[in-house]
Each structure stands twice: as C-alpha cells, then as structure tokens.
Amino acid sequence: MRRWISLLILLLATSAMATPAFSQAMSNQKESLYKRLGGYDAIAAVTDDLIGRLIADPQLSKFFVGFNNESKTRIRQHFVDFLCHASGGPCAYLGQDMKTAHAGINISEQDWQASVKDLQATLDKFKVPERERSEVLAMISSLKADIVHGQ
Numbered sequence: 001m002r003r004w005i006s007l008l009i010l011l012l013a014t015s016a017m018a019t020p021a022f023s024q025a026m027s028n029q030k031e032s033l034y035k036r037l038g039g040y041d042a043i044a045a046v047t048d049d050l051i052g053r054l055i056a057d058p059q060l061s062k063f064f065v066g067f068n069n070e071s072k073t074r075i076r077q078h079f080v081d082f083l084c085h086a087s088g089g090p091c092a093y094l095g096q097d098m099k100t101a102h103a104g105i106n107i108s109e110q111d112w113q114a115s116v117k118d119l120q121a122t123l124d125k126f127k128v129p130e131r132e133r134s135e136v137l138a139m140i141s142s143l144k145a146d147i148v149h150g151q
C-alpha cells in the first residue's frame with residue numbers, strides 16, 4: 001500500500017511539472033535577459049528613449065553636440081547592438097570598446113549619476129520588471145570604470 005501511495009505522489013508531482021505554467025516558469029528562469037526584455041524591438045525602443053533623454057538632459061547635452069546625422073545613426077545602432085549582445089541576444093557588437101568610445105570626453109561622476117537617473121526613467125516608462133531592471137542596472141554599472149574618466 002505504501003508503495004502505491006508513493007507511486008501516486010510521484011505521478012502527481014511529475015504531471016504538475018509537465019503543466020504549461022510550470023514549464024513556462026522554468027524556461028523563463030533560463031531565458032536570456034535579451035528575451036526577457038522583449039527582444040530586439042524592445043531593446044531598440046528602450047535605446048531610443050534613453051538616447052532622447054541623454055540628449056535632452058541639461059547635464060549631458062554638451063556631449064552630444066556636433067554629430068552629423070550619419071554619426072548619430074551609427075552611435076544609436078552601436079548602442080542597440082551593444083545592449084543586444086550584452087544581454088545575451090543574437091547581435092554582434094562592432095563598435096569601439098567602452099574605454100575607447102568614451103576616452104577624452106571627460107565624463108564625470110555627476111554626469112554618470114545623471115545618466116543612471118535617465119536610464120531609470122526609461123526603465124520606469126517601459127515598466128521593466130524588478131528582476132530585469134536590476135540586471136540591466138548591474139550590467140551598465142559594470143561599465144562605469146571604463147566610461148567615467150573625469151572623477
């Protein structure tokens with residue numbers, strides 16, 4: 001009898017694991033940040049919103065003066081590709097490394113803080129859930145030493 005009860009419990013547990021909700025939750029655990037953020041279009045939309053905020057930010061606008069449209073398009077595309085690649089997506093990043101891209105433009109600690117606020121506003125706007133939000137912020141923070149030079 002005990003053996004039958006154990007078998008029944010095992011069967012019930014296995015069938016619970018096979019439900020779509022369970023397997024969806026399990027695969028969600030393993031999905032890349034890229035997929036959980038919503039893929040390429042979502043990352044492109046987040047990038048456009050963020051760049052719009054950086055350019056309009058009185059603390060940061062000075063950095064984005066003097067680029068022609070071609071340069072703006074290139075930087076924007078590199079930004080999208082960088083985020084796509086860094087979050088585990090199927091994109092190659094062919095731009096400069098972060099140290100080279102930001103060398104000599106003297107981004108200060110205050111500039112950095114302003115850019116993090118802009119990023120948080122973008123993440124708020126797109127209602128990015130807590131887990132993905134902290135992963136994005138951690139990934140960006142890991143680049144700080146390469147980007148901030150004028151500390």
Ligand code: HEM
Nearest residue numbers: 060063074075078079082095096101107111112115140147
């Ligand atoms: C205070 C914050 C930041 C400022 C003021 C800033 C400013 C700039 C500027 C002026 C450029 C153009 C460089 C050039 O082509 O001459 C640039 C390029 C770039 N930035 Fe930033 N940046 C900031 C933070 C970040 C962060 C957090 C990332 C990480 C995703 C990032 C990713 C890039 C990328 C991918 C490029 C393009 C590099 C290339 O075209 O090869 N930046 N940034």
